Amino acid sequence: MHAITTLAVSVSRKTVNRSPNKAAALSNALQQDAALRSELETLIESGDVAGALDAVFGVLGALRGDNMRLGVRVANLTRLLFGRRSEKLSKEDLQQLMLAFGASEDEAAQDDPNIPSGTADDSLADPGDAASGEEPDENGENGENPPPKKKRNHRGRTRLSDELEREIKETWVPEGERTCSQCGLEMGAMGFQKHERIEYVPAKILVHVEQREKLGCKGCRGDAVTAERREPLPIVGRVDVSVLSHLVQSKCEDALPIHRQADQFKRLGWSVSPNTLYGYWNFAISLLEPIAHVVHSKVLGGYVAGIDDTGVDFLDEADHGRRRRGHLWAFANANGMIAYAFTPTWKAEEVAPWIQAATGFIQVDDYAGYASKILGPDGELVTLVPEERRLGCGMHIRRRFEKSLRQGDPRAAVPMKHFADFYAVERKARELSPEERLALRNKHSAPVLESFEDWLVKHEARFRPSETLEEARRYAHQQLPFFKRCFTDGRFEIDNGDVERGMRRIAIGRRNWLFAGASTGAPRLAVAYTLVESCRRLAIPVDEYLLDVMTKVHAGWPMRRITELTPEAWAIERGLLPRP
Secondary structure (H helix, E strand, O other), X not given: OHHHHHHHHHHHXXXXXXXXXXXXXXXXXXXXXXXXXXXXXXXXXXXXXXXXXXXXXXXXXXXXHHHHHHHHHHHHHHHHHHOOOOOOOOHHHHHHHXXXXXXXXXXXXXOOOOOOOOOOOOOOXXXXXXXXXXXXXXXXXXXOOOOOOOOOOOOOXXXXXXXXXXXXXXXXOOHXXXXXXXXXXXXXXXXXXXXXXXXXXXXXXXXXXXXXXXXXXXXXXXXXXXXXXXXXXXXXXXXXXXXXXXXXXXXXXXXXXXXXXHHHHHHOOOOOOHHHHHHHHHHHHHHHHXXXXXXXXXXXXXXXXXXXXXEEEEEEHHHOOEEEEEEEEEEEOOOOOEEEEEEOOOOHHHHHHHHHHOOOEEEOOOOHHHHOEEEOOOOOEEXXXXXXXXXXXXXXXXXXXXXXXXXXXXXXXXXXXXXXXXXXXXXXXOOOOHHXXXXXXXXXXXXXXXXXXXXHHHOOOOOOOOOHHHHHHHHHHHHHHHHHHOOOOOOOOOOOHHHHHOOHHHHHHHHXXXXXXXXXHHHHHHHHHXXXXXXXXXXXXXXXXXXXXXXXXXXXXXXXXXXXXXXXXHHHHXXXXXXX
16 A cells, blocks of 8 residues: 555656656656556455555645646746746735734734834725725715715826926917907916927937148248147047947946947947947946946945845857856945956855955855855965854845745745834834934844744744745744844844845846956956946936046046045035035
8 A cells, every 4th residue: 555655656756857858758657657557456456445546646646746846836937037026025915924824813914013103014005995894885875876086196297307408489379369359458478388398309429520720831832830739639549538438338327238339329320330339448448447446445445345246148268259157246335336346257266355355244145155265365264254244134034935935835924024024124214323223123123033033943843844934944044143143233234135236237238238248348347337336326427427537537647546536536526425
């Protein structure tokens, strides 16, 4: 009996296993089916009908389990391809999951008393729906005509910015209609009725031509003179800094590859090869590189430096131009700037120079390289990210519980409720000073953190090792010391979301430019993203910044004053940011 059930389970599982040889897999499945049929016939002939039924139901149960696992996998892949990437969970969804886990309706609907009021997400239901406990019928409460529908409070069209260029045309009332039709007197002015029409004026290529007069003696032909140049010289080739600024901004901010920009220029009447534009791009990066190095030092010298990475393909010149996967690393801190660096592999030794340059706390995810041992500056083996300076990331912990929840495990609702409470406090503390933020966390987040830790310890060895929920619990337990440290200082964030958001534009860009060119192309890309993304985070006009700093560097700006050209210093000098 037990042998039959085991055989049935093995048959069902082997039929769904992937094999590089489909014919061999099919033959193996048929052999397993024949063996199962033979065993069932033997049981039936011997009169053991119950044993035969148990074997059949064993096969059905195994197939049902395999089908559920495959269904979860298909659902995950479908969501990855077509669904929302957001990990947000509404208050109503969380209440339903708490009910599914076994909580009462009062417990599911009750807010955590440790959380200050006004921090949880408000319900999206119409306030008018909760007025009374009775529902009117479709003709009204008393069978009469239904009440008029409430008009939506529409705020109207968005007002156009005053900075937009306007061309105003006045239309006058004809002469024959300027007198009153009742008394015959001439009517007085009451202002104008305004109508706005938006016109798109395409960009244009403007060629500046300076014609310098030439004079020569027509008598003795012994002397000649040419007027001196007054117009600015091209910065490289025949183009000025505006073209270089456009190349950098369009590729980093608009995710336009260089060859698409060449197509745009061609539509505007300027036929230029992509190779020529790549030469201009490289020259622009050479002007910006010293400033990017200063941004790196300022970011890594902050009290907290968040670090994350994403894959970027490049063409390996050392391997005959084969396409390989490198990594673009992002470093961010509270001053608003962000810096990027490229490594051709994912080895910890390659990113170590930047991480070891960080002077404060380091907030990272679970990449194993952060805990690896590498040679320090003094030649001794040290941990890449020292444990006493390491901060965890609540987003990475929550993400695994959210995945388990999406796969239909309602038990993950409990830790998800803990994180809902954590972030409710963080929303309340967003505008507070570090001291006030820490006091709020000590009062409201500390009890939730203790409850979350108790849940992790209580459920140790309660879930199967292969379950997604156990993987999430085990990961959370490993990261708990680093995550708890985030609550000990008001200057710490409880997740690394700030630096992760700095990867969004790169993720969009690599869908367009596909790879970063040769091994030198990716570091140039890191330089450009460092300055463009820092400007965006500080709300600085990217085009104005690039035009100004590249002009100054090309004109011989002294390197001892290069710190004045960082996005933060540039914005402070112009009054766009307050002085520290």
